[in-house]
Amino acid sequence: MVPPSPLQTFPEVSRPPQGVALRVPARMIMDKRSSRYDQAAVQTSDTESNVEAAKIRRQLKPxxxxxxxxxRLLQSIEDLKSHYANENDPELRSMLLEEQTDLISQLDTIVTDDLPGLLLPPHPAAELPVIISINAGVGGSEAALFVQDLSRMYQRYAEEKGWKGEILSQTEGAGAKGGGGLRECTIKFEKPPFLEEQEVYGRLKWESGVHRVQRVPLTETQGRVHTSTAAVVILPIYPDLPDAPLVDPKDVKTEVMRSRGAGGQHVNKTESAVRLTHLPTGITVSMQDSRSQHQNRAWAWEILRARLSERKHAEEVEARRSTRRSQVKSSGRSDKIRTYNFPQDRVTDHRIGLSLTGIQNVLDGPGLDLLLDALDTDLQHRRLQSLLEDDEDIEE
Known part of the structure; x- marks a missing residue:
């Protein structure tokens, strides 16, 4: 049985805000899972059952x-309750209240810090490298400048984390060279082997969606604020398994052609550009940034595999969601996920209603962690709530 909550014992104590809403769900979930742990301790004559029971106990022991x-913390609070009721000394009563506050804080630490890692496994693709694709939306040249800002933000963020970044393709915007921003940019990020526990896709998956910027363009003579957008797509790069390849080469049509755009005399003289078309889905990937057809082909295949694996994962998740009794709100790729308001120096993430001041700190990379931390915490809370309601985790 779940012990009764003693948290109403001392009305004088102001409850810490973190973890309060999750205390009861967390206790119920822990009690249910711990019961499974105890049940698995009962040995049977069936060897196969013994093996399964040992596996369950090993998984649930932490x-x-x-x-x-x-x-034990709950029992300690119950003991304080008894002491408090029988104590008349104001100083001792104050000490009891202070001790209770500390114990409640420890309870909340278990709920908010310890429990998610025990109950909620990371996304299966969390540690995989990613391909980030950023494309200008509405706003003309200002949207292209915003793409450039976002590209720099992610590259600076990756540098702070110690990740390796590689620009696969980019198309300059209109205007003088280097001053017209980027119409599109595709970057690959991966962590070095020594950063074993760092998540790349798990960290950046929140960036998928439409980003909006509000600011006064340099060319605006009336001081009016313009709104522009950029679409960001984050794709995990799944490894190709020998027994289960992500893409069957027989399903892919390969075309080579002459490059277009910048490139000097090389342009239109050698067939270095590559276009891949996945015939079953119609997904097309074109690559021409490198002067090497071999390099363009390799990058195109990597992007195609990432897009197909993401499509497959999304279809599997949607199929599982459709069978549930109740749908859980998702903070997936909404039309507008974040606004960067320069006149107010404010960044707002619309999925969780969080606003932060200091746009430059976010665009420089370090401030982005604050937004990603908040999104991770929100997801953990919703996953815990889903476990309570359906005994089933939600997926993003």
Whole structure:
């Protein structure tokens, strides 16, 4: 049975805001999972059942230990309740209140910091490298400048994390060279082998969607604020398995052609550009940034594999969602996920209603962590709530 909550014991104490809403769901979930741990301790004569029981206990042991620690904290608060009721000394009563506040803080730490890692496994693609595609939306040349801003933001963020970045393609916007921004930019990010536990896709997956910027363009003579957009797509790069390749080469049509655009005498003289078409889905990838047909082909295949694997994952997730009794709100790719308001020096993430001041800190990279941390926390809370309601995790 779940122990009764003692948190109403001392009305004088102001409850810490973190973890309050999740205390009851967390206790119920931990109690249910710990019961499975205890049940698995009952040995049977069936060898196969013994193996399965041992596996369950091994998986649930950290959670059972955390639940026991949580129960001890609850019991300590119950003991304080008794002492407080029988204590008349104001100084001692104040000490009891202070101790209770500390114990409640420890409860919330278990709920907000420890429990998610025990109950909520990371996304299966969390540690995979990614391909980021940024494309200008409405706003003309200002949208192209915004694409350039976002490209720099992600590259600076990756540099802070120690990731390797590689620009696969980019198309300059109109205007003087280097001053017209970028119409599109595609970048690959991956972590070095020594950063084993760092998440790349798990961290950047939140960036998929439409980003909006509000500012006064340099060419605006009346001081009016213009609104422009850029679309960001984050694709994890799944490895090709020998027994289950992501793409069957027989399903892909390959075309080579002469490059167009910048490139000097090389342009239109050698067939270095490559276009791949996946016939079953119609997905097309073109690449011409390198003067090497071999390099363009390799990059095009990498992007095609990423797009097809993401499509497959999205279809699998949607199929599982459609079978549930109740749908859980998703913070996936909405039409507008974030606004960068320069006149107010404010960045707002519309999925969780969070606004931060200091746009430049976000665009420089470090400030982006604050937004991503908040999005991760929101997802953890919703996943815990889903586990309580349906005993089933939600997926993003």
């Amino acid at each position: 959670l059972a230990e955390t639940w026991e620690r949580y129960r």
